[in-house]
Amino acid sequence: MAAITMKNIVKKYGDGFPAVNDVSIDVQDGEFMILVGPSGCGKSTLLRMIVGLEDITDGDMVIGERKVNDLAPRDRNLAMVFQNYALYPHLSVYENIAFPLRLAGASDSEVDEKVRAASKTLELDEHLERKPGNLSGGQRQRVAMGRAIVRDADAFLFDEPLSNLDAKLRGQMRTEIARLQKRLGITTVYVTHDQTEAMTLGDRVAVLKRGVLQQLASPRELYTNPGNLFVAGFIGSPPMNFLPATVRGTSVELPFGSVKIPQEKAAMVPEGKLLIAGIRPEHFEDASVVDEGKRGHGSTFTTRVDVVEWLGNEAYAYIPFEADDAVKEQLTQLERDLDGEAMRNQLVVSLDGASRIAEGDEAEIWVDARQMHLFDPETGDNLT
Ligand code: ATP
Numbered sequence: 001m002a003a004i005t006m007k008n009i010v011k012k013y014g015d016g017f018p019a020v021n022d023v024s025i026d027v028q029d030g031e032f033m034i035l036v037g038p039s040g041c042g043k044s045t046l047l048r049m050i051v052g053l054e055d056i057t058d059g060d061m062v063i064g065e066r067k068v069n070d071l072a073p074r075d076r077n078l079a080m081v082f083q084n085y086a087l088y089p090h091l092s093v094y095e096n097i098a099f100p101l102r103l104a105g106a107s108d109s110e111v112d113e114k115v116r117a118a119s120k121t122l123e124l125d126e127h128l129e130r131k132p133g134n135l136s137g138g139q140r141q142r143v144a145m146g147r148a149i150v151r152d153a154d155a156f157l158f159d160e161p162l163s164n165l166d167a168k169l170r171g172q173m174r175t176e177i178a179r180l181q182k183r184l185g186i187t188t189v190y191v192t193h194d195q196t197e198a199m200t201l202g203d204r205v206a207v208l209k210r211g212v213l214q215q216l217a218s219p220r221e222l223y224t225n226p227g228n229l230f231v232a233g234f235i236g237s238p239p240m241n242f243l244p245a246t247v248r249g250t251s252v253e254l255p256f257g258s259v260k261i262p263q264e265k266a267a268m269v270p271e272g273k274l275l276i277a278g279i280r281p282e283h284f285e286d287a288s289v290v291d292e293g294k295r296g297h298g299s300t301f302t303t304r305v306d307v308v309e310w311l312g313n314e315a316y317a318y319i320p321f322e323a324d325d326a327v328k329e330q331l332t333q334l335e336r337d338l339d340g341e342a343m344r345n346q347l348v349v350s351l352d353g354a355s356r357i358a359e360g361d362e363a364e365i366w367v368d369a370r371q372m373h374l375f376d377p378e379t380g381d382n383l384t
Contacts, residue, residue: 001187002064002154003029005052010058011211019045021211022059026153028233030185032178034202037234038190041208043191047159050189052076053142063154079148082159087132087143093119094128097146118149121184137169138176145180155187162197174200195235199223207231209337228381229330232278232373233338238316238348242334244327245277245374252277252372255321256347257301261369269374269383276327278373278382281316281348286355287364298368305363306346317357319347319365330377 004027009289011020020042025032035043048054052073122142162170182215215227227233250266251258287300307318357363
């Protein structure tokens with residue numbers, strides 16, 4: 001196993017806009033690192049530069065103690081696990097796992113010892129004589145990982161391994177990969193465009209936009225402290241609400257009314273300037289069911305609810321509003337950056353199952369002021 005250090009990595013294809021632009025990421029030994037972002041953000045290019053399938057235009061790639069910029073892929077001792085698993089259909093599970101060892105000229109006894117040890121770890125020991133065609137998707141994934149394990153690779157690299165699977169299988173496989181990675185403790189870099197995969201699998205997540213690293217942090221940190229509008233809009237489902245906001249003293253004026261925010265938060269933002277407030281749906285609540293203990297940390301406003309969607313144990317209420325043009329412009333750009341996420345002129349509010357708010361009601365909605373972010377509309381930076 002080894003750490004992987006990317007230092008100021010740049011990749012240009014021809015003379016164009018850099019596909020990867022000055023990215024530095026340190027993947028620690030044994031860490032599960034996710035590279036995430038919308039299509040074209042450069043995450044696959046970055047992974048391909050780690051493996052050696054793509055030249056590095058500028059910067060250093062270091063694996064363990066070795067700088068590998070000019071090292072051939074086979075000399076980097078990394079194992080890439082592909083989307084289609086790349087198993088040989090005519091070979092048994094045993095021979096599929098043994099394949100890299102046979103290629104390296106290992107003796108039969110060494111092959112046997114390593115294949116049996118790996119298949120035990122992966123709980124494949126009962127299936128060694130089967131062909132890949134007779135395995136479940138999860139078992140095939142484990143065979144592919146087995147092949148990586150017997151090579152004693154320094155790290156596993158995954159490029160969207162689950163993107164071809166249906167939602168149910170994807171969920172199962174995600175759990176499986178997480179469990180195996182923890183058990184094996186192998187340094188892992190995993191590329192995905194799916195924020196749920198990123199949030200559930202990663203020890204840390206690197207969020208990329210058009211070749212530039214936006215934020216590198218734990219899933220919890222990305223969720224609670226997004227560094228800018230892009231990360232805020234990318235992480236979370238349903239996505240964070242963005243509203244025009246102006247701060248006066250310790251009050252934030254929103255389209256629905258004004259919300260008191262903590263003094264220290266108000267001190268971080270310019271007074272009187274048009275800003276963008278970001279509030280997640282789950283940080284609103286039907287005012288009539290908010291705990292007394294929480295109530296004091298937020299404000300209540302009255303507004304008409306357009307649509308209520310019941311999901312059983314919770315509901316989403318939709319509240320239309322008009323955004324200022326300056327905010328609209330920034331949100332339209334954000335929508336483009338996020339690759340087609342619908343721009344909303346409506347607030348999405350999550351309601352507890354106990355709420356009795358119905359469509360068309362004038363409802364009292366509570367908002368948790370502690371959880372409000374304020375973004376600069378020009379730079380997109382989170383000022384709070
Ligand atoms: P996706 O999820 O769609 O695969 P990605 O985030 O993995 O996207 P990359 O495949 O790394 O993005 O591509 C980053 C940018 O580099 C894109 O603009 C892409 O068009 C460009 N690009 C990728 N490969 C090449 C290539 N071989 N030649 C020229 N441009 C390329």
